[in-house]
Amino acid sequence: MSHQEFDSEGTLNNTRSQLASGLTESLSTFDSEKVVQEYFQQSVVKGVDDHLVEFSEALRTVAKALRRVAEGKASAKAEAAEWKRKYELERTRNLQQEHKKLPSPEGYYDCRGKKTENLTDQCSLESLANDKSEKCCGRDGICSHEVLRDGETDSDSKMIHSRMRRKASFRLSWGCNGSGQHKHDIVSFERGNITTAVRSSKQISLRWESQPQVVLILTKPNSTTVRILCAEMVRWLKDQKKINIIVEPRVRSELLTESSYFNFVQTWEDDKEISLLHTKIDLVVTLGGDGTVLWAASMFKGPVPPVVPFSLGSLGFMTPFHSENYREYLDAILRGPISITLRHRLQCFVIRDGAKDELETEEPILVLNEVTIDRGISSYLTNLECYCDSSFVTCVQGDGLIISTTSGSTAYSLAAGGSMVHPQVPGILFTPICPHSLSFRPLILPEHVTLRVQVPFNSRGHAWASFDGKDRKQLAAGDALVCSMAPWPVPTACQVDSTTDFLRSIHEGLHWNLRKPQLFDGPRES
Ligand SMILES: NC(=O)c1ccc[n+]([C@@H]2O[C@H](COP(=O)([O-])OP(=O)(O)OC[C@H]3O[C@@H](n4cnc5c(N)ncnc54)[C@H](O)[C@@H]3O)[C@@H](O)[C@H]2O)c1
Numbered sequence: 446m447s448h449q450e451f452d453s454e455g456t457l458n459n460t461r462s463q464l465a466s467g468l469t470e471s472l473s474t475f476d477s478e479k480v481v482q483e484y485f486q487q488s489v490v491k492g493v494d495d496h497l498v499e500f501s502e503a504l505r506t507v508a509k510a511l512r513r514v515a516e517g518k519a520s521a522k523a524e525a526a527e528w529k530r531k532y533e534l535e536r537t538r539n540l541q542q543e544h545k546k547l548p549s550p551e552g553y554y555d556c557r558g559k560k561t562e563n564l565t566d567q568c569s570l571e572s573l574a575n576d577k578s579e580k581c582c583g584r585d586g587i588c589s590h591e592v593l594r595d596g597e598t599d600s601d602s603k604m605i606h607s608r609m610r611r612k613a614s615f616r617l618s619w620g621c622n623g624s625g626q627h628k629h630d631i632v633s634f635e636r637g638n639i640t641t642a643v644r645s646s647k648q649i650s651l652r653w654e655s656q657p658q659v660v661l662i663l664t665k666p667n668s669t670t671v672r673i674l675c676a677e678m679v680r681w682l683k684d685q686k687k688i689n690i691i692v693e694p695r696v697r698s699e700l701l702t703e704s705s706y707f708n709f710v711q712t713w714e715d716d717k718e719i720s721l722l723h724t725k726i727d728l729v730v731t732l733g734g735d736g737t738v739l740w741a742a743s744m745f746k747g748p749v750p751p752v753v754p755f756s757l758g759s760l761g762f763m764t765p766f767h768s769e770n771y772r773e774y775l776d777a778i779l780r781g782p783i784s785i786t787l788r789h790r791l792q793c794f795v796i797r798d799g800a801k802d803e804l805e806t807e808e809p810i811l812v813l814n815e816v817t818i819d820r821g822i823s824s825y826l827t828n829l830e831c832y833c834d835s836s837f838v839t840c841v842q843g844d845g846l847i848i849s850t851t852s853g854s855t856a857y858s859l860a861a862g863g864s865m866v867h868p869q870v871p872g873i874l875f876t877p878i879c880p881h882s883l884s885f886r887p888l889i890l891p892e893h894v895t896l897r898v899q900v901p902f903n904s905r906g907h908a909w910a911s912f913d914g915k916d917r918k919q920l921a922a923g924d925a926l927v928c929s930m931a932p933w934p935v936p937t938a939c940q941v942d943s944t945t946d947f948l949r950s951i952h953e954g955l956h957w958n959l960r961k962p963q964l965f966d967g968p969r970e971s
């Protein structure tokens with residue numbers, strides 16, 4: 446429809462201006478469509494020519510579109526106001542939590558900070574129903590009821606919500622040592638719903654704040670390749686990087702047999718010095734297989750310096766660095782930053798039935814892979830009662846049980862049918878060895894639990910505990926092994942990053958899920 450056609454009809458020009466003013470008014474009241482329809486029905490449209498009908502249709506469409514825009518704007522504005530209000534509530538609540546002590550063992554505090562005898566006295570529902578939020582909590586901020594009531598408006602109260610005034614309020618708290626404040630990061634009380642927050646950073650990065658100066662080199666014994674590489678690496682680190690080197694007494698003797706040049710290399714004389722190594726060493730280099738990484742970890746009964754594991758074994762799930770390129774790798778690592786995998790360890794206590802009170806004085810045994818409780822040389826079925834915190838888990842009747850870290854999930858636990866777990870997952874694997882049962886599937890438990898494995902008094906035989914495949918200890922009837930996550934992980938340098946290194950190790954080490962691809966030709970879905 447052209448403007449020319451309208452101009453030919455004086456009445457139409459008139460109609461257009463009337464329509465325009467009618468439209469403005471009607472849009473402001475969200476009744477535009479109705480008004481346009483009535484207007485045309487009354488004065489113009491009926492029985493007039495086709496152009497007018499077409500014009501009226503076009504206007505209706507325009508009015509509809511404008512109404513949608515106006516409605517959209519209004520709801521966006523209302524939503525923004527609502528979010529702002531919720532943000533203010535959340536912020537006030539956070540401030541309040543920082544400044545005010547919440548329910549203490551001596552009693553509870555109401556939303557005005559007054560001490561009360563029980564929870565029901567706090568901010569009763571009646572007081573909340575009568576009071577506005579500012580009145581209820583005053584200058585002390587808001588209580589969780591306010592947040593939980595969030596979203597309830599006057600119009601809501603006419604609907605189903607009016608019968609169920611508000612959701613029951615609750616608080617979450619964690620039974621960890623200290624305030625447990627860090628755990629608050631993972632939930633939000635947004636509208637009383639529990640939601641997880643943004644995940645924390647995936648890859649851990651280590652950045653040197655001062656230049657590393659001391660490196661401990663640990664080597665697999667009885668290997669000529671390792672001995673040659675060790676001598677070469679020591680020379681390069683000293684000459685090119687001005688690094689001080691510490692090695693085991695055995696390795697120092699081997700180096701000195703080769704040349705008196707290695708006189709600068711340091712070592713230790715007794716176990717007491719080993720216990721202080723972590724205070725002197727910036728970096729540990731291992732030359733061997735996974736067993737050498739386990740050996741390195743076992744030398745540190747407390748904090749462990751970053752470990753750079755070079756692969757000189759046959760498998761190497763924890764040894765991502767190829768020894769041929771050691772200069773490039775070490776050069777990059779000494780400069781930093783380094784991607785690292787924090788490998789959790791388990792701390793194990795053996796508790797003898799006759800000496801239950803000596804737990805306090807006993808040193809824990811730390812394992813990077815696993816602790817195994819098996820039947821050893823006994824030909825009887827093991828009978829192990831297992832508890833997780835204070836809950837009974839099960840009784841293991843079979844060859845034994847593996848309690849493994851996620852790093853150890855690719856070792857013995859895997860051979861016994863346990864899952865392979867990314868080493869950065871904080872969990873404890875509970876894997877039976879040859880259980881005499883059709884329904885004993887392995888478990889993965891959360892990292893915070895304490896496990897207790899007890900040899901029952903009526904057990905037919907003894908059990909044996911071994912730690913990363915070493916140090917076997919006999920467990921007699923009544924003895925127990927208590928095990929939980931240790932506070933000192935083993936930080937191992939990644940060649941790429943935790944995930945890439947882990948996947949590469951299971952692909953290359955185990956040929957995981959290797960199968961010839963199916964051929965292209967053959968039957969296919971139509
Ligand atoms: N049936 C089994 O698979 C079995 C039996 C006994 C011990 N082991 C494992 O051997 C470990 C001790 O290793 P070791 O080198 O001192 O003894 P070892 O020389 O007997 O080597 C055992 C094998 O386990 C591999 N291994 C070690 N840690 C691993 C890990 N985290 N992921 C994948 N493979 C790993 C080693 O590379 C090696 O090939 C124990 O902690 C236990 O996990 C496995």
Ligand SMILES: Nc1ncnc2c1ncn2[C@@H]1O[C@H](COP(=O)(O)OP(=O)(O)OP(=O)(O)O)[C@@H](O)[C@H]1O
Nearest residue numbers: 663664665666733734735736737740758759760761
């Ligand atoms: N510095 C060390 N002193 C004493 N024993 C060590 C030392 N380093 C490694 N071992 C032990 O030597 C054994 C073999 O070590 P490792 O697993 O590193 O080599 P590997 O058997 O050749 O490797 P892979 O199992 O991958 O073939 C392990 O039982 C380990 O505990």
